[in-house]
Amino acid sequence: MRIELNVNGVTRTLNVEPRTTLLDCLRDALDLKGAHAGCEHGVCGACTVLFDGVAVRSCLMFAAQAAASAITTIEGVTPGPGELSLIQDAFCETHGLQCGYCTPAMIMVAHALLADNPEPTREEIVDAISGNICRCTGYAQIVEAIALAAERMRGVNRPRSLNK
Amino acid sequence: MTAPSHHRYVSTDRRVREDRRFVAGKGNFVADIDLPNTKHVAVVTCPHAAARIKAIDKRAALKMPGVHYVVDGAELAGATLPLLTGLDTPNVPRRPLALDVARYSGEWVAAIVADSRAQAEDAAEAIEIDYEPLPFVLDAEEALKPDAVLVHEAHGSNVLLDKTFVWGEVDKDFAVSPRKLALRVKWGRSSTVPIETFGVVTSWDPWREILDVYASIQMPRYADQIGLALKIPTTSVRVHYDVDVGGSYGVKRGIKNTVLCGYLARRLGFPVRLIEDRLENMRGGDAHGPERLFDVEVAFNDEGIVRSMKMRALENVGAYAGRSPFQLGKPIGAIVGPYKIASVKYQAIAVVTNKTTQDAVRGFGQGPTNLALERCMDEVANVLGLDPLEVRRRNMIRHEEFPYLIPSGTTYDSGNYETVVDKVLANTSYQDLKAERDRLRGQGKLAGIGMAACLEPSGGNATFEALLNPAITTSTFMDSCRINIDGLGAITATMHTTSSGQGHETLVGTVVGEVLQVDPDTIRVTRPDSLNSLPSGTPVGSRMAIMLGGAAFHAAQKLKDKLTVIAAYDLGIALERAVYERGEVFDRNSPDKRRTWADLINIAHRNYHRMPEGFEPGLAAEHIYQVPTGGTLPTKDGRVQMYPCFSFEFHLLLLSIDPDLGRPEIVRYRLGHDCGTQINPKIVRGMTMGGIAHGIGAALYEEFAYNDDGQLIAQTFMDYLLPSSHEVPAVDIVDHETPSPHTVLGQKGSGESGYLGAPAAVANAINDAIRPLGISINTLPIKVSKLGDLIADARAKKGN
Numbered sequence: 001m002r003i004e005l006n007v008n009g010v011t012r013t014l015n016v017e018p019r020t021t022l023l024d025c026l027r028d029a030l031d032l033k034g035a036h037a038g039c040e041h042g043v044c045g046a047c048t049v050l051f052d053g054v055a056v057r058s059c060l061m062f063a064a065q066a067a068a069s070a071i072t073t074i075e076g077v078t079p080g081p082g083e084l085s086l087i088q089d090a091f092c093e094t095h096g097l098q099c100g101y102c103t104p105a106m107i108m109v110a111h112a113l114l115a116d117n118p119e120p121t122r123e124e125i126v127d128a129i130s131g132n133i134c135r136c137t138g139y140a141q142i143v144e145a146i147a148l149a150a151e152r153m154r155g156v157n158r159p160r161s162l163n164k
Numbered sequence: 165m166t167a168p169s170h171h172r173y174v175s176t177d178r179r180v181r182e183d184r185r186f187v188a189g190k191g192n193f194v195a196d197i198d199l200p201n202t203k204h205v206a207v208v209t210c211p212h213a214a215a216r217i218k219a220i221d222k223r224a225a226l227k228m229p230g231v232h233y234v235v236d237g238a239e240l241a242g243a244t245l246p247l248l249t250g251l252d253t254p255n256v257p258r259r260p261l262a263l264d265v266a267r268y269s270g271e272w273v274a275a276i277v278a279d280s281r282a283q284a285e286d287a288a289e290a291i292e293i294d295y296e297p298l299p300f301v302l303d304a305e306e307a308l309k310p311d312a313v314l315v316h317e318a319h320g321s322n323v324l325l326d327k328t329f330v331w332g333e334v335d336k337d338f339a340v341s342p343r344k345l346a347l348r349v350k351w352g353r354s355s356t357v358p359i360e361t362f363g364v365v366t367s368w369d370p371w372r373e374i375l376d377v378y379a380s381i382q383m384p385r386y387a388d389q390i391g392l393a394l395k396i397p398t399t400s401v402r403v404h405y406d407v408d409v410g411g412s413y414g415v416k417r418g419i420k421n422t423v424l425c426g427y428l429a430r431r432l433g434f435p436v437r438l439i440e441d442r443l444e445n446m447r448g449g450d451a452h453g454p455e456r457l458f459d460v461e462v463a464f465n466d467e468g469i470v471r472s473m474k475m476r477a478l479e480n481v482g483a484y485a486g487r488s489p490f491q492l493g494k495p496i497g498a499i500v501g502p503y504k505i506a507s508v509k510y511q512a513i514a515v516v517t518n519k520t521t522q523d524a525v526r527g528f529g530q531g532p533t534n535l536a537l538e539r540c541m542d543e544v545a546n547v548l549g550l551d552p553l554e555v556r557r558r559n560m561i562r563h564e565e566f567p568y569l570i571p572s573g574t575t576y577d578s579g580n581y582e583t584v585v586d587k588v589l590a591n592t593s594y595q596d597l598k599a600e601r602d603r604l605r606g607q608g609k610l611a612g613i614g615m616a617a618c619l620e621p622s623g624g625n626a627t628f629e630a631l632l633n634p635a636i637t638t639s640t641f642m643d644s645c646r647i648n649i650d651g652l653g654a655i656t657a658t659m660h661t662t663s664s665g666q667g668h669e670t671l672v673g674t675v676v677g678e679v680l681q682v683d684p685d686t687i688r689v690t691r692p693d694s695l696n697s698l699p700s701g702t703p704v705g706s707r708m709a710i711m712l713g714g715a716a717f718h719a720a721q722k723l724k725d726k727l728t729v730i731a732a733y734d735l736g737i738a739l740e741r742a743v744y745e746r747g748e749v750f751d752r753n754s755p756d757k758r759r760t761w762a763d764l765i766n767i768a769h770r771n772y773h774r775m776p777e778g779f780e781p782g783l784a785a786e787h788i789y790q791v792p793t794g795g796t797l798p799t800k801d802g803r804v805q806m807y808p809c810f811s812f813e814f815h816l817l818l819l820s821i822d823p824d825l826g827r828p829e830i831v832r833y834r835l836g837h838d839c840g841t842q843i844n845p846k847i848v849r850g851m852t853m854g855g856i857a858h859g860i861g862a863a864l865y866e867e868f869a870y871n872d873d874g875q876l877i878a879q880t881f882m883d884y885l886l887p888s889s890h891e892v893p894a895v896d897i898v899d900h901e902t903p904s905p906h907t908v909l910g911q912k913g914s915g916e917s918g919y920l921g922a923p924a925a926v927a928n929a930i931n932d933a934i935r936p937l938g939i940s941i942n943t944l945p946i947k948v949s950k951l952g953d954l955i956a957d958a959r960a961k962k963g964n
Contacts, residue, residue: 019282033196034189036410038359039442043881046359074189088187092179095846098854099665100186101360101410107187126889133881135359135411136665138853138918139889141846 003067007032008076016063023047025063026073034074034104038133045132048105049073055112074104077111086156087111087149096145098136105132110146118154122147174678174843174909180667181685191408194363194380195439202365203232205425205438206284208274208291209448210266213300213518213874214315217264220274221292228290230283233432235424236274237261244393244427247419248385249485251325251633255318256516258484260420265298267315267483268518269875270447275424277436300518300874304457304480307515315483315516324481325489325514325632329496329802331571332507337472341463345547349539350943351532351923353455353480354866355525356858357886358664360410361445362418366425367435374695375426377403382412382664383419384702387694393423394430403694409664413858414524414704415451416664417486446879452868453525454491455480458536462505468548468555470503475536476511479529481522488522489514491529493628494705497574497806498530498619501537502581503559508571512632518874526858527916528705530621531923538616538924539942542931552928553594556617557582567905573803575793576810577912580902581617584836585814587898597818597832601932604831610821610937610955611831614929617814618921620839621807622913623906624705625794631804641791643711644698645719647676649783653765655680656688657719659712660697666915667847668708672716674843675909679720681746698788706913707791709843710809710904715789717908722785730767731759733776792906809904809912811839813852815925817893821933823959826952828864828930830893837917838900841910849897852917857892859922865891867945937962 004013007030014029023040026032026049038046040059047059050072077085084092087110097103106129113120113128120128125146126139134142185191210217222234237259246257257263262273274291278284301313307322315322338344364379377390381403391398409416421438428436440449461474481488492512499508525531541559545552561568563580570576597613604611629636646658657676659668669689677684701707724744731749732742741752750758759767767774768783775781791808798804814836821828835856842848865885869878878884903910923944930951931940937958941951 017282027195031198032189033193036193036360037195037439038361039881041442041880041882044359044886078188084184084187091187092183095180095183095850097183097186097665098667098847098850099358099360099411100182100191100408101193101358103186104189122894130889133359133886133888134854135357135413135858135886136854137850138855138857138892138895140853140892140895141850143889 001064003064005063005066005071006069007071008073018062018064020063021059022061022063022066023058026058032073032075036101036104046102046105048108048132050108050112053112053115055109074107077107086152087114090149090152091145094141094144094148096137096142102132102134106134106142110149113146114150114153118150120150172678172681173674173684175841175845177845178674180670180844180847181673182667182669192406193360193408193410194365194378197365197378199365199367199435202435202437203277203279204281204284205428205436206276206281206288207272207444207448208288208293210262210271210273210295211269212266212295212297213269214298215266215295216298217262217266217273218294218296224292225276225287225290228283228287230279231276231287233277233428234274234291235261235428237263240424240427244423245395247393247423248389250487250490250629251485252635253319253324253485256316256324256485258486260424268520270520271483272448277428277432302517302519302870302874304478304515304517307517315518322515322517323513324485324516325492325512327632328509328511329572330509331803334472334474334507334509337507338463341465341471343464343466344461345540345543346459346461347540347543348942349458349460349536351454351456351535352944353452353868354862354945355451355453355868356413356415357884358411358413358416361440361442362416362421362449363437363439364418364422364425365435365437366422366429368429368433373400374402375400375429377401377422377426378407379418379422380407380409380416381418381662382409382416382703384704386419389419390422390426394426399695401694405660405662405691405693405697407662409662412664413526414528417523420450442881443879446884447520447876450486450521450523452482452520452522454522454529454532456532460536460540462540462544464544466548468544468550468558470505470544470559472507473505474509477513479514480517480519481514482519483516484521486521486523490628490632491524493632494528494621495530495533496572496628496631498621498810499533499572500570501534502561502579502617502619502812504561506571519870520868520876524704527920530916531862531920534616534618534920535924535927535944538618539927542928552615557585560617573799574806577808577904577906578902579810579812580838580900581812584812584838584900587900588814588816588834588836591896601818604820608823610823610933611818612929612931612933613818614925614927614932615814615816616921616924616928618924620706620811620813620913620916620920622706622811623710623791623808624701624707625791625805625807626705627798627804627806631798631802637797639795639797641701641794642699642788643701643715644786644788645672645712645715646698646786647719647723647784649723649765651765651769653761655682655686656690657716658690658692660692660700661702663703666703666708667844668712670844670847671709671713675713675716676720679717680724698786703915705807706915709911709913710907711789711791713843713911714908715787718787718789719785722787723783726783726785727764730764730775734759734767734774808906809840811912811914811917813837813917813921815921817925817929819926819929819933821951823955825948826955827948828951833893833895834898835895835918836898836900838902839914839917840902840904840907840912843909843911848914851914852897853895855916855918856895856922857887859919860891860926861887862944863923863926864945864947
């Protein structure tokens with residue numbers, strides 16, 4: 001079937017089987033490999049993308065269901081080739097990852113969280129990432145990355161006089 | 165080789181170079197590899213715990229859209245050799261697809277090749293297989309019985325391995341000890357369960373006669389095993405080591421997947437890929453971990469000094485051997501943990517059952533052994549009415565007693581256990597923690613303090629292979645690095661295996677930068693494919709910091725020496741007067757006389773007339789590094805030096821249990837950790853935290869449970885529970901650094917840290933919490949349901 005998908009601000013017309021998941025569509029039809037398949041039954045969260053700004057599991061929905069919505073993937077939040085967003089840089093600073101397989105999804109969750117809540121508590125961060133399984137890190141450095149990103153994002157718009 | 169007191173880059177707070185590509189979603193995972201014209205593989209699995217395969221009807225499947233081929237066990241067995249196993253058990257052959265008999269529910273029976281994965285899965289359902297269900301055995305103790313159902317009839321029994329070692333005067337020590345205690349401890353069947361399943365892409369070029377292999381692999385001798393099974397020379401196998409592996413922690417050993425896909429690619433003439441889905445991975449990925457029953461006896465005195473131990477370990481390896489029986493062997497190298505136990509009797513038994521095959525899991529059997537030992541230490545304290553911390557302190561090897569020879573023949577390199585324990589207790593005292601426990605108890609909770617003092621053998625001197633199988637005479641365990649400084653002075657260093665999150669590129673860059681005194685960020689680290697590689701033992705046994713770090717160090721040292729020789733010759737001074745500093749070499753007696761980096765590069769690459777006579781031009785060096793303390797085989801009485809380095813960890817936690825729900829919650833968690841020199845502290849901390857999380861999972865949540873019909877009932881992440889951020893507490897980690905005398909920078913291993921002690925500490929905390937009810941629990945995982953029932957029964961008996 002023919003569908004129109006708006007991904008990372010660009011609308012494309014695609015031919016997909018009705019049963020194609022959004023995840024497979026992103027990876028195979030659009031060559032956006034940053035969303036990963038982990039369990040394909042909605043538990044691990046490695047396939048998380050933003051659906052009109054909300055973090056969702058792309059393995060649990062069909063590509064056809066995503067038509068008429070704005071999909072954002074990790075490729076869409078990366079500022080440019082070789083350039084990192086503030087959140088991505090914070091993950092590097094704290095080493096909030098190891099194998100990197102769950103990482104793009106964690107960063108998408110962080111984007112969704114920080115868009116709503118610029119000053120999350122540790123509990124709120126823990127809660128936000130609790131639907132995403134990381135097997136490498138034990139989460140500590142992920143939580144620190146998101147807290148650091150939040151702090152830096154708040155700092156970006158602070159008047160210089162307050163940055164003492 | 166003593167550790168320098170000051171480092172430029174080692175042990176400093178530096179970023180991990182691999183992280184940049186991963187945060188952008190630009191890792192190179194196997195599922196990301198799109199070779200033109202690749203077809204997809206799905207597998208058909210056996211629904212029975214054991215069954216004879218009477219007929220396979222492929223006709224309907226072959227007519228389905230997009231389907232190219234169906235292969236079964238008979239065809240594959242005719243074209244390939246069985247997979248390598250560690251033990252000499254020729255009548256327990258292991259093959260990618262079952263031949264005649266399938267021996268566990270989920271075992272792969274046939275494979276379909278189709279244009280898309282979805283089409284291959286559709287066709288899998290259309291393959292009709294006539295099975296004759298056979299009797300089966302699931303429990304290891306049942307499998308040991310003389311009249312047990314045989315998993316492999318031709319083998320004549322279910323026992324793959326049964327070896328007893330006696331190190332020291334065990335009978336005498338038991339006879340003279342006033343007190344004895346026996347404990348049965350069970351480690352449940354769990355594994356590392358990476359979020360990325362195993363995947364492989366293979367492509368055969370008949371004109372060059374090369375099989376290209378892209379895989380999420382972590383396996384020693386992978387290319388060798390592919391070549392042997394497919395009956396092609398290893399020079400025709402090209403494994404691409406630049407594939408990023410999405411977590412492994414031991415289990416990514418998909419040799420059967422690779423042999424299957426290697427065969428298909430050669431047979432069909434186009435690339436194929438098999439990316440396991442979660443079901444294929446959990447049931448038939450052959451990636452389960454130890455399921456081990458311990459019967460332990462310890463002999464001790466009224467002061468709690470443990471003099472001797474008898475340990476019987478019965479391992480349920482599943483349906484086929486693999487390397488998993490060896491997981492009974494590695495713990496021999498740290499069989500007494502951090503304690504001065506003078507004599508040990510150890511019986512290691514591995515039996516086959518009709519469960520999924522195991523493979524190597526983080527720690528290679530050390531975690532279960534540490535659990536058994538640490539449960540014993542707590543029970544010794546309990547029967548004597550002593551504090552468990554005090555009992556541990558009394559038994560610990562003291563700092564001044566290193567190097568320390570344990571009864572089984574390994575000498576521990578270094579340690580300062582008492583200081584690590586003191587540091588953990590420095591922030592908040594033990595008394596305060598006890599007061600907090602008692603306050604929780606006062607509030608009606610069941611609260612307990614748990615601790616574990618454990619060793620992490622590191623470096624991978626895997627002589628347990630020779631100990632358990634005398635036909636093996638391997639005493640060489642190596643890793644390698646090659647460094648080239650090009651004509652413009654840029655440095656490239658190599659490593660020769662895949663990584664699964666350990667930051668090995670950062671490791672190599674940091675060590676080479678340290679030796680050559682250049683910024684590690686300017687050093688390129690590459691991974692040549694297997695045809696261009698030097699030997700590597702791969703990331704197993706917490707060995708890479710020691711082994712790859714050692715190889716990189718020595719290769720860099722060779723180049724540093726070479727640069728110094730060239731400069732001394734060009735300066736016309738004796739070599740002893742030439743001093744290397746930050747890429748330049750100067751005359752010790754006249755520091756203005758010097759050759760810069762650019763000078764030296766120019767001489768080496770372009771001015772042969774300025775080189776010492778006969779000196780090798782260019783600037784390249786390689787080093788193949790043998791494991792420190794390695795190179796010996798076991799003695800006749802079963803003693804051998806195993807791993808060279810021993811990291812130490814001391815876990816201390818407070819846990820509270822809601823008595824009505826049985827739900828445990830970790831309130832405080834502190835860890836003291838000593839892995840010698842930390843090359844990158846961010847990496848060490850991450851691995852340790854990840855290990856604790858994994859250990860909490862093994863202790864409380866994770867189990868590949870089977871029902872009585874032999875069906876795996878934990879096949880998804882809804883049944884096999886991985887800890888989320890809610891289940892992992894904040895952990896206060898206190899570092900201590902006791903350098904190893906055996907390694908180039910004093911480093912030890914940390915890849916298994918946290919995991920090797922967390923399960924024991926959690927189990928001890930739960931037992932401390934429920935002891936007032938007169939109950940105990942020694943079987944992992946301690947699931948909420950089990951704990952809740954146990955507590956409810958005990959309370960009912962007590963009448964509250």
